[in-house]
Amino acid sequence: MGVRVRDLTRTFRKGKGWRPKGAEVTALDGLTLDVPTNEVHGLLGPNGAGKTTLCKVLSTVLLPTSGTAEVLGHDVVTGAAEVRRLVGIVFGGERGLYGKLTARQTMRYWAALYKIPDARAKARADELLTRLGLADKADDLVETFSRGMKQRVHLARGLIGDPKLILLDEPTTGMDPVAARDFRELIRELRDEGRTILITTHDMDEAEDVCDRVTLIDKGRVLATESPRGLAEMSGLHRWVEAETSLDVTGVPGVVATETRNGVLRVKTADDRAARAVLDFLLDRGVRSVHAVPPRLEDVYLDLIGRRGMEV
């Protein structure tokens, strides 16, 4: 098992100083989760759900208040040193990069922290910078990089220690669509090399595209763990029917709403039966390019989490 979490609780006290005296906040509330090795696993949930706290516990930055967490069989408390060797963390945004170092120097600096021998560090830095499309910029200062390029430096840096578990926190924020697509391809490659990848994202299309399974977290608890498709299917949400037509289907029983985008009619139906009725209606009238589509991950997320994302 890549990650094994049992009944994990983590609380914080609000306030300033070493021992704050304010109200207690429960960031993780008895969370249980299994992520097999070789899986890209998405952590989804509103702001304040506890995703970052979970990543911090798994990377030994924070201690659990109660419960256990293991990385590849090593407990994050009693086996913290092993866990640190196995985990690579990649935070999104600008945090944790020194603008006055070049990309290559950044890699060498982190390699030194990981105590990687010089010759290997050099080879690995070159390999990763090339792999992330940064070879041409390797000797430029990081502060001259765009956000998307900084993200790639983050990932290269996170991979320097050859981690078996990679924690990615909002990794594609700020990347242009092409860079984000290449990045997702790279994530799949990393998985296929036998690594476990835990990725937090607010981008549902990204989660649907790259994750083998996702866990929906709310208020420090797991709401559901499933493949994106499985989650959509078990959600019992509205089915959509799509067709290239300008016919009016609003009179068909069970039609909830319709919209037309780029010449494609999208019909929201109440259930499978209603979707069938719309399909029959359109096929009877000679429309050929018709298909039913299960709800998207974004619809399921909004249904399960609702608009609570605003109430942090």
Ligand SMILES: Nc1ncnc2c1ncn2[C@@H]1O[C@H](COP(=O)(O)OP(=O)(O)OP(=O)(O)O)[C@@H](O)[C@H]1O
């Ligand atoms: N150091 C801290 N001190 C006090 N409270 C904290 C601390 N870190 C996190 N929290 C609280 O714990 C809860 C969970 O926060 P966390 O950062 O894990 O959420 P998240 O799911 O990563 O959110 P986001 O999507 O906004 O990144 C929040 O209520 C947050 O305010």
